[in-house]
Amino acid sequence: MGTIEKAILAVVTRDMERVAGGAPIFYAETEREMEHLAFTLEKILDGMAHRLDPVTMIIVRHA
Amino acid sequence: MKLELYTQAVIAGLVVGFLARLRMLRTDYRQYPTYPHGQVIHLSLGMIAAALGSVAVPALLDRNYTAVTFLTLAAQQFREVRNMERETLSKLDQMELVPRGSSYIEGIAMVFEGRNYIVIFAAFVTSLAVILGGWISGLLAGAVMIWLSGRLRSGKYLGEIADISEGVLRLEGPNLYVDDIYLMNVGLLDDQERIRRHGLGIIIKPRDKDSRVTISNIGQRQAILHDVSAIMGVYRDTGEPALVPISKRDVQDGRLGLLILPQTRDAQMAIEVIKRVPVLESAVRMPTEIGEN
Numbered sequence: 001m002g003t004i005e006k007a008i009l010a011v012v013t014r015d016m017e018r019v020a021g022g023a024p025i026f027y028a029e030t031e032r033e034m035e036h037l038a039f040t041l042e043k044i045l046d047g048m049a050h051r052l053d054p055v056t057m058i059i060v061r062h063a
Numbered sequence: 064m065k066l067e068l069y070t071q072a073v074i075a076g077l078v079v080g081f082l083a084r085l086r087m088l089r090t091d092y093r094q095y096p097t098y099p100h101g102q103v104i105h106l107s108l109g110m111i112a113a114a115l116g117s118v119a120v121p122a123l124l125d126r127n128y129t130a131v132t133f134l135t136l137a138a139q140q141f142r143e144v145r146n147m148e149r150e151t152l153s154k155l156d157q158m159e160l161v162p163r164g165s166s167y168i169e170g171i172a173m174v175f176e177g178r179n180y181i182v183i184f185a186a187f188v189t190s191l192a193v194i195l196g197g198w199i200s201g202l203l204a205g206a207v208m209i210w211l212s213g214r215l216r217s218g219k220y221l222g223e224i225a226d227i228s229e230g231v232l233r234l235e236g237p238n239l240y241v242d243d244i245y246l247m248n249v250g251l252l253d254d255q256e257r258i259r260r261h262g263l264g265i266i267i268k269p270r271d272k273d274s275r276v277t278i279s280n281i282g283q284r285q286a287i288l289h290d291v292s293a294i295m296g297v298y299r300d301t302g303e304p305a306l307v308p309i310s311k312r313d314v315q316d317g318r319l320g321l322l323i324l325p326q327t328r329d330a331q332m333a334i335e336v337i338k339r340v341p342v343l344e345s346a347v348r349m350p351t352e353i354g355e356n
Contacts, residue, residue, distance in 0.1 A: 039251055048304040049250030051237035057250045062304065 007061050009047045012038045014055040023058075069121040072193040072201070076120070079205035080113020080186030081106070083212040087178045095152075095171065105175070108144060112137065112179040116186030120194060137183065145176040160299050161292035161308055166282020170343045181212050221267075221287065222338030224274035229330040230264035230320060242266055244313045244320030254305035258322070261298045261306075263330055265321040265337065273349050275317035280346035284310040284319065290340045291333060296326025 008023045012034050019025055026041070028034035038049040038057045047061035088096070088105055096102050115137045122130035149172040156162045185208035193201030221227070230241040234255055239246045241264035249255050267287075269275040277283060288308045292299075299306045308323045323333060 035252055039253055042251060042254075042304065043302050046302050046304055048307075049254070050248040051250040 005061075007047075008058050009045045009061055010041050010059040012041065012049075012057045012059070018056060068194060069124075071198070072120060072190040073114075073117045075193045075198075075201045075205065076117020076186035076190030077110070077113045079189040079208055080116055080182045081110055082205075083185040083209050084109025084113070084178065084182045086209055086213050087181070087216050089216070108141075108179060109182050112141070112182040113186040116183035117190040119187055120190040124194065134183075138180075141176050141179040144179065145172045148172040148175045159289070160297055160301075161289050162285065163289045164282050164285030166280065166343050166345050167286040167289065169282075169345060170286075170341070173344065178212075181215060185209070185212060217341075218344065219342040220338060221278075221340040221342055224270055224342060225278055226268045226270065227334050227337050228266050228268070229334065230266040232259070232262050232264040232322065234259065239322065241320040241322060244311055244318065246309060246311050246320060246322050249305055251305065257298075257306065258324070261324050261328060263323050263325060263328055263333055265323060265330075265333060267319040267321065267337070269317050269319075272351050273347075276348040276350060277342060277346045278319050279312055279317060280343070283343050283346040286343055287321070287337055287340050288323065291323050291325065291336050294336050295323070295329070295333060298324040298326060 011019050011021075011023050011025045012028055013019045013025060014028050014031070014034055016025070016027055026037050028037050034055075034057060038059065041047075041059050042049045045059055045061065047059040049057055049059055051057050084106060088102060088109070096105055115134060119131060119134060149168055152163065152168040152171060153165070156164075156168065185205075188208055189201055189205045192204035230244075233240050234249070237248050237250055237255070239249050239255075239258065244266075249258060267278055269278050288310060292308060297308065299308075306324055308321070310319055310321045312319055321337075325333060
């Protein structure tokens, strides 16, 4: 709690046109694949998966 | 003969001071101080405090005024106790799944320091009473001091300043709400399912303006989450960042929405536990005290 440093650790997307930038981007073909990728990344990176829009998820580390 | 009276007074003060410390030392569900070594530390320090308090009276009566200066040494010593507690708890806090938070730790540390002063005071009064009025008055003063220290032991509880009820957890797409308070964005379907199954929504409604400020304090909120998790268990582990008990505030009316993830899903018990969470001294504000001007 308190001052929280947040960082986007990874981006998972089904539409490469919509994302770019510093964090590693993982491309998924299907919704199922995206869920699976985000799930695995969440456990590995200890960051929480958030859904920005129907085709994009980000893994964020809080605190 | 005179010396004997003083000795009696010191012994009485010592005993009463020690009993007062014993009365104020209770290892409850929070398991702090840890039993038995944490308790030994505090009982020993209580003994020292009692000795200081009871010796001060004969020293003063003997016009040995410089002897009082070592009370300042005592104050120094007990501030050290506070630092020690703070450091230990902060270190331990890093190893908790749901940490206490620094406000809660500061509150506990402050209590440890304060209680030693109460012990000094109790020993002082008892010792004085023995010298002035003999054993009987000493006994009476001792009993009153021990009773008083028991009264001073506990502060307010959350149940006294707020109404606590169960709220409905609801997911709108990835967004998690309890009643109408937004909590967080949960991306994974798997996490959503687990929160739906194990999560419990709680609404804390402040009773007045003062308590609205108190329960908005982040330290107080963390203390609530810690206590609930300590007592009811927590459905969480490292590498599961989405399964985190959190609290969010409705900025309109100051209500608090809580997501808790107890090991056993029992709303009634959770409400009881939250009612008994101590109100942190550092979180209390009194905006209503400002009055007319």
